[in-house]
Amino acid sequence: MRSFVCCIALILVLGSNASAQWARTPDNTLPRTRDGKPDLAAKTPQARDGKPDLSGVWQSDINFAALPPGVQTVESITGFGAPRYFVDITADMKPNEVPFQPAAAAQFAQRMQRQGKDDPAAHCQPTGVPAIHNLPIPFKIVQTPGLIIVLFEDSSVFRQIFLDPRKPVEDAQPRWMGYSTGKWEGDTLVVDSVGFTEKSWLDRLGHTHSDAMHVTERYRRKDLGHLEIEVTIEDPKTYTRPIQYTQKASLLPEEDLLEYFCTENEKDIEHYR
């Protein structure tokens, strides 16, 4: 077990260490602290249209102080943790509070028993919205007045958030990223997404959802270096009431995305036992 934990510590550290020299480009426009480092507490940047500018390379926070119940021992052994909602979107609830519909409870239990072998990511399929924002892998927001593009290093996929007054397409092809429209409410970007494929998982434990899932994300950039995404998942076919969590992310100043194609050299699937 010690060695196993050791391995976990390694991977988490690798995931969290984004300060290496690779792909760093000096940005002279960033406000600096006295010691010359980017001032992550500086005020929120503003776009030309006066809205908060969410643009930047972000990564969800690894907050070992907030691991789900039952895994606190991990941090006491390793000193490291994982993004809370990456592992379990219901981590804020007591175990008996998760509002499963009966069929969803059974499906979740079956996924747990399979120990991740059926996780789409383990088969080189994408991680969908909203879970893809919870990965400890960078994503890049590019904001324009009418369209926000999010580029994800994981699987080199993207999502589009349309800010014009369009409506979702009727009977659209189900998507891993869903179909997203957004609007500003003060300093908060509110994004509504529908049209999801049922294939995607909501976290690594395997929480399920149906094609009726409606995801509402409220994005707020508190300052230069900190982004909060309040997520509400409504899916009456799967859960009897909404599930809500807030994913925090931090700016990776002067970093950029790398390429990641899972099928490039996949060797694991044939060995799953």
Place this chain on the structure above:
Amino acid sequence: MRVRSSILLSSFCLILAAMPALAHHAFSAEYDADKPVKLTGAVTKVEWENPHAWFYIDVKDNAGKVENWGFEMGSPNLLTRAGWGRNTLKVGDVVSVEASRAKSGANIANAKVVTLVSTGQKLFTGSSQGQTTR
């Protein structure tokens, strides 16, 4: 639900198993943490590609028979940000590897600590590997 309660609270290892899936897959889907292995040999090949970097070494047993072993690491992206380069490990380097074997019994394992035998340098020391468990 009672189902979740019993699974989540009693199945500590399963949650641990989910953790290393940051890059791609759950550790427990492929490897067995209770099958540690320590092997030494010369590097025959390095694959610096996603979703996982792999390297291979020739291992000689007591009878002189040589077997080739493959070791999985994190994704090149993660390793790169931790200070690795694609030339950090070169063909011909003699390394000692501490790893967890695959459940399948094949000659593959999940590498935890890689030590360059000539210098004693631990190639994972850019991280906290081992610091909290030794």
